[in-house]
Amino acid sequence: MPELPEVETVVRGLRSLITGQTIQRAEVYREKTVPGSTPQAFAAAIQGHTIKSVTRRAKYLLFQLEPNSVLLGHLRMTGKFVVADPPSEPAPHDRAWFWLGNGQVLIFTDMRNFGTLELFPSATEIPKLQVLGPEPLTEDFDARYLYPRLKASSKEIKPFLLDQRLVAGIGNIYASEILFASSVLPQRSSHSLKKKEVQAIVENTRRILLSAIEYNGTSVSDFRQVDEKTGEFQNFLQVYDKESQPCPRCEVPLQRIVQQQRSTFFCIGCQK
Ligand SMILES: [Zn+2]
Structure with missing residues (x-):
């Protein structure tokens, strides 16, 4: 599932390809892709809008449109955006096509069909963005922010790092990597973490996410960049x-456990 670095990679790829383009026509091929709307209503509402910018918040893509509205995209498990010359017909997993002024199409394709596209009047009117925690690559995310929140929680640290209300954008792969780099066992109660361990988590979060962005994300399953190339950070994963x-x-065999239905990978030898 795409996490912050993968979504950031997609956003950067799209930004150079579609900024300034006007959506001349749209077609939605699967009702589930546009929750709260219908394929016809969604296509009619977005037609004629110009894409002013593409940004990211947590794992969401925000397309700022003019006249004023926001297209909010979430890739979930297998969603992908592709920009291409129009193929003769939609591929089996294509969920929406947006014809651009330059003759290309922006395609949203999604094999598992959990990804979503939604239209809102403005970003401030999107309730699910209001409840998100800070972006881990901003100064709002530091030990002063994180320590008291961990102190107040008896949740295990690894699932807690996946809570988007605590910090936005960390998913299953990077949570295991961050805790390994910080020498913290994923089963530890959040309130048991010492200040220097929290500081290590903050620093490793920033370092690992930045490095993953630099390598265009992690392709362990089917993540692809906008140009369909794989990311490369999977070559740098330590435990996942x-x-x-x-x-x-330390060469002790790595272990896998399941926490809240998600696999966690760690080293019993050097995580405490
Ligand atoms: Zn070890």
Whole structure:
């Protein structure tokens, strides 16, 4: 599932390809892709709008449109945006096509069909964005922010890092990587973390996410960039999906556990 670095990679790829383009026509091929609307109403509402900017908040893509509105996209498990010369017909998993003024089409394709596209009058009127925690790459996310919130929680640290209300954009892959880099066991109660461990989590979050963005995200399943290339950060993962392989630091075999239905990877030898 795309996390912050993958969504940021998509946003950067789209920005250079579609900013300034006017959506001349749209077609939506799956009702579930446009919750709260219908394919016809959604296509009619977005037609004629110009894409002013493409940005990211947590794992959401925000397309600022003119006249004033916002297209909010979420890739969920397998959603992808592709910009291409119009193929002769939609591929089986294409969920929406947007014909652009330059003759290309912006295609939203989604094999598993959990991804969503929604239209809002403005970003401040999107309730689900209002409840998100700070962006981990901004100064709002620091130990002064994080420490008291962890102190007040008895949740295990790894699932808590996935809580988008605590910090926005971290998902399953990076949570395992961040805790390994911070030498913190994923099963620890959040309130048991010491200040220097919290500081390490903050620093490693920033370092790992920035590095993953630099390598265009992680393609462990089917994440692709806008140009359909894979990301490269999977080559730098230390523990994720490496059960039974030797720890890169201490060589003890890495372990996998399940926390809140999600796999967690860690080293019993060097995470405390
Ligand atoms: Zn180890």
